[in-house]
Amino acid sequence: MPRAFITGITGQDGRHLAEFLHGRGYDVYGMVKGQSNPRAQSLVEEMPFVEIVPGDLADLPSLVAALELAQPDEVYNLGAISFVALSFNQAELTANITGLGVLRMLEAIRMIGGTQNNPIRFYQASSSEMFGKVRETPQTEGTPFHPRSPYGCAKVFGHNIVVNYRESYGLYACSGILFNHEGPRRGIEFVTRKVSNAVARIKLGLQHELVLGNLDAKRDWGYAGDYVEAMWLMLQQDEPDDFVIATGETHTVGEFIERAFAEVGIDDWSGYVRQDPKFFRPAEVDLLIGDASKAREQLGWEPRMAFSELVATMVQHDLATEAAKAGIAL
């Protein structure tokens, strides 16, 4: 059985990827940091097939020990401080985990290596946030980076160090430049889930207001379940390379809100939404739209879920969950 090692396994993408790889016959090892991590407990309950391995992206010896234990064929580095807004307040931590964490993982792989015939293959979760103040539209693998947040800066370091280790040491190392990807497993701090959850609660009479920041930002939103397949496909190629993963469509935050309210039959949503400066960022990424032609042509990858289906899926999931929690029959 092939063996996969995933950092960030308790997050949205980690869970989707663990499920996907398990379905393909992999033994799945997931790195979890800290003592009595509550997210690890819920992961074990949801996915008992995952072998939990202790380790921390801030601690190189722990990464070496984790790889020694898991002996993986493939390493997926999804672990990061991933919330852009938080990165402005915890910039140093973000640089350490989201940026230097990639370097530590690459060093750990160099030390453990795998066999010569079967070297460890490495996937890095790069991000469209690296394009920031975009230099061209749509964005491709060749678009220059201009990050607009400490998170974006850290991801640029991670991306560049993967290229450097590939070129310097011949590692099989790839980066997926993933545009925003969402779904019912998305954390409540991200705008799509914040909206879908609030819309569900407003419909059920459990909440009366949704307080947000910038409604004009445009994002290329896809479904996380589709995107983890692209991660795996990248590691199955003859040569390592970097790929943009995106839908090629862009929508404003306002459009997402409009579709979400429409899903529960509310056409005039203006009375429910208020803007608060505290949710605006010191620097914003105004427009993201990706061109995934290379992934389409070389990996045979296609996004399956369209924008309207994504919004509907998230809202319906939150309606069912919030109704069950409140004991409301739908």
Ligand code: G4F
């Ligand atoms: O949902 P967001 O927090 O996602 P953001 O910043 O685009 O980052 C996500 O996608 C990146 C890929 O491009 C990932 F690398 C990253 O880890 C993360 O997954 O915000 C989306 C947009 C922003 O323009 C933000 O200013 O929504 C705007 N927004 C408006 N009101 C809000 C809010 N965002 C959040 N989180 N909360 C608000 O109340």
